[in-house]
Amino acid sequence: MRVDFFWLGDRFGHVVSVVRDGGTDVVWRSVHESQYSPVFQELHEQVDSDGRKVLFLSGAGGGAHWSMSVEQDSKAICFDTAARVTTPPPDRVIEYLAEFTRSNPDILLCHSNGVGSADLQEQCCTLRPQQPVGGKMPVTLRWRYAAL
Secondary structure, eight states, X not given: OEEEEEEETTEEEEEEEEEETTEEEEEEEEEOOSTTSOOOOXXXXXXXXXXXXXXXXXXXXXXXXXXXXXXXOSSOEEEEEEEEEOSSOOOOOEEEEEOOSSSSOSSOEEESTTOSEEEEETTXXXXXXXXXXXXXXXXXXXXXXXXX
């Protein structure tokens, strides 16, 4: 399994793929059609002291400042995303379009540590953050999920 980032107009998008002997099959593609979608304009790779690569992304748009870290271990690709929302509405979502090549998905997108919720309808997976209590602006929203 792997994640690849690509430039999409004014921001980075990404795909999650399965690597097989015969090549690579894209399974999930990030969707950036809403003005409230994540805006990642910078990408930086660094190696931690234990030798693991971590990708860091950041950017701003739609009344929010965005950041994401991406790590891969032997079982999953882990995403930790935050949006500092400065202007209403505070609602933000992360969406993926399924591009399954078989009747069953090879990679499952799921939340870890109970931070947020996921909704899979037809070919779209919508990830919603856990909402902060109080509703005062600005707010910071957080998503933690993994591709397994």
